Amino acid sequence: MADDSCGIARGLDLLGERWTGLVLRDVLRGFERFSDLQRELGVAPDVLSDRLAKLTRAGVVSKVEYREPGHRPRPKYVATESGIRLGLVLAALNDWADEFRPVPTGRPNALRYVEGPTGQAVHLAPVDDAGRVVDDARVELQVLR
Amino acid sequence: MADDSCGIARGLDLLGERWTGLVLRDVLRGFERFSDLQRELGVAPDVLSDRLAKLTRAGVVSKVEYREPGHRPRPKYVATESGIRLGLVLAALNDWADEFRPVPTGRPNALRYVEGPTGQAVHLAPVDDAGRVVDDARVELQVLR
DNA sequence: CCGTCTGAATAGGAAAAACCTAGTCAGGTG
DNA sequence: CACCTGACTAGGTTTTTCCTATTCAGACGG
16 A cells, blocks of 8 residues: 555545456455456456455455356355445445536436335435535635645 | 546545555645645655646646746646545545544544535535435445356 | 755556456346 | 366566656856
8 A cells, every 4th residue: 555644545545556456346246256346347356355355354255155046156246334334435426427527328226225224216415514415616625725 | 547438446546556645635635735735745856746747638637837926937736626525535535534544533524515606615525316314324336246 | 156955746657446248157038 | 087167376477666866957156
């Protein structure tokens, strides 16, 4: 990892690498087996193997041995709490791309998050420390220097 | 780009590549000149050049020619509105890393966002469609299959 | 002018990562 | 016991990165 002291660097150590984010996205979408992920993404098997190992080591997904009747035991990869919450960041990235990098043929989409009890859709939005939602247009970067 | 139809893929086309996210982070932190970015990040100059070009083409930063007195004209790179909003996603990634990938020696940190008028700190947080903030623990992924 | 300095790159070759294809290996089925 | 499926691992090629040196433009000093 480049620089531990910055959380962005620690996050990008995972997402800022080819395939890793897409692998997580598809695990969250329910593609949990090696062959499904490989087919869905079109990634080389050695690379997929490496990425799943990295995500597993980071605690973002976990490797679960299981068996379906009539099949031998094999692993599947499921998102942990940490992975689910990182998926929310991916969803925010998705919202950003829809707004600032739209594509004409754009179709909806990837991950849907909901509030458990009510089933209401949920997105990441800017909120101040008192818990009030802030309009996008008022959010600015604080310049530090 | 791998697959246009998914916003996550469009976002990761930028962030899911070595250095690109870190370059944006540092531009947002106020490192705007080539040599400053190179020194700060320790990245090879040809790679930095490539990443700045990519971010510029994507409209996330823009290349501005300017001159300081006593210097010849040279470019600086400043974040656009799009880049500032993408930085908010980086800040969410930072929050995720602080929670799920902490580091013992961890020090605070990188990007600070505020509400323009009041100067109040702002973060991305889960919000439902009615604009109510949702507790993290209640957010779950909707399984689609 | 002319040599020197700064800063933004570009260039060339070595090293690392990704790609592609084929092969291994475990455990089920016919 | 031959054969099948599925999760990898292995070998060789292509693509990226990395590292270092070089170019190139425009001050600035003498």
